[in-house]
Amino acid sequence: MSAGQGAAADPFVRLEGVSHVYGGAAALKAGTGTLAVDGLDITIGRGEFAAVVGPSGCGKSTLMKLATGLQFPVGGTVSVAGEPVTKPVKIAGMAFQAPNLLPWRTTLDNLMLPLEVVEPHRRRLRWNKAEYVDRAERLLASVGLAGFGDKFPWQLSGGMQMRAALCRALIHEPQLLMLDEPFGALDAFTREELWCVIRDLHQRTGITVVLVTHDLREAVFLADRIFVMSARPGRILVERTVGIARPRDLEITYTAGFQEIVHELRGHIVEARR
Template structure:
């Protein structure tokens, strides 16, 4: 029997009050298995970022329910890693210190940090080494390139080994070459830690390269209009993006989004 990590059941969300109400998400059912990587795409304003807030418990649904590991979410979900499009590194902290921030905030690490500082520093350094940032551990964010900052952002989201990683267009502001490098990095980290992940992106190639399954939302109010399994073996090399099957999946998704725009 498959183990579900995220289970949205008939979820709806309304923004505004009275006559100014807007239905953002409409009766949406979404399931993410443990260890599954799901990408969510769709036209602008379809509710992708709203979906992220519903999954993490930052917004309660107006209808339906959100379950995480079988438990109904009634507030912010604990133990979630998050990375966003814009760098959220703290400018007064070094790269290493930024990456270690979750240890200061998340239990049980917060309780153990003072007595086991060396252990936690070593863990953060190993992760930085994995993504090629160890030599920049003592640098500040303004001393890093945009790509390096996003590597550090993803490291910070994963250093405490969350079971769920939420990625909200984390590579959208980067050049194409750097973005593709970070696809490979994210894939390598996922294959090592096997966390569940939901990626929101406008980049269809990114969605197909990283995901096990791509979800396409309609224009507002957001409904699922396509679920496409990505049957491309892992690890995926960048060369697979030029293969016929990859292109076929991307075109199928693009056509559905064009159709959804109406």
Template sequence: MTQESFVDFQNVWLAYNDELLAQNHFAVEDINLQVKQGEFIAIVGPSGCGKSTFMKLTTGLKMPSKGRILVDGQPVTGPLKISGMAFQASSLLPWRTTLDNVLLPLEIVEPYRSNFKQKREEYAERARKLLNTVGLGGYEDKFPWQLSGGMQQRASICRALIHEPKMLLLDEPFGALDAFTREELWCILRDLWTEQKFNVILVTHDLRESVFLA
């Protein structure tokens, strides 16, 4: 079997709207990129260079103005279910406990959604295990505002992984953290990836981070 690309960008351009397109004003131009199954890559660049735009294209939140994007052999035509995302702000819902925040994707994404009520205990067990691996055992019933920034970020990585996505997209997830916490999370992420080998695309402007992880 030939090793096919897991993410395949072919001459991808994006203008954010028709007006910008008419002015030939593109947010990203002619991206050609192939990522192999299970690969961990980092995208590095200054603010405004198109990193987040690249992420939106990869998950199908934006369609390219020109070119083609394949993920897992399929053309991307809309938001992907096989990916999990985490951002600079942890974006946990303040009225939900850590456990309920982590369970959220299973309440939304099929096939989990249909049997969420019957399987809630099983899913909660999975969430507890995941929280344990990132050092959040014992914090399941705390609310986001009762956690430190680093803990919130760990919880949001668990939320991104709970539905066992084939691809994890991280958009500057450690940017707002202090250096000690950041490096601790690097190791946690490395260990999770070593164990599960999901594809990771990490956006960062921290060169050390990209060198360490990718």
């Protein structure tokens, strides 16, 4: 399917004609900037699970930062939930390849950190701490970390730390979850376990998810639609709907239909690198 087909009927995340330069507007003005993305168009529906793949350095992480208001484009428009993105998006949660848990905080206290920053939770936290602690403990239990709230990061395995980081991204009940290579540093078995954690979270909450990944199997297993980006400056070359029924289990990854989609995407990325 070519870019632009199959666009979501209920747009939740939309980038239209977006261009961005490494270093932002100042680098552009000084003439020292390099285009990260150019003419980037992408639309993701409310409740959809989208994945973005492409060659290294194609602007996948830049797309994530633009969609969450961590950076702003030098051209084009970005909107989330129908509102122009002019500041960090409060209704978004983010998880990265490194869990980045604060070593002096327990797992539970690490989860509570966004609540100390994001309004209106910041104001409510002092008077409703027990309610928030209960929410955090339920989140931990949902990813298999019941009873680990009092542990410090160094007492958790890499996979457990990533589970905790996912809970931290979800603690303020965001409407949008952005995942930037969250499982890249994990072993294959742990990575597949966490695919199932994310699958179940998405199915249970209906949250909109955008996943940036180099792992094509991961993209096909998790996503409703996959966007393939060109080499830098990045733009969408191909949009591929994953026609595999949900719920999906790991056995599906060994089927011919699954492998065909993976090989098709690999072919697009090979072409994109040329």
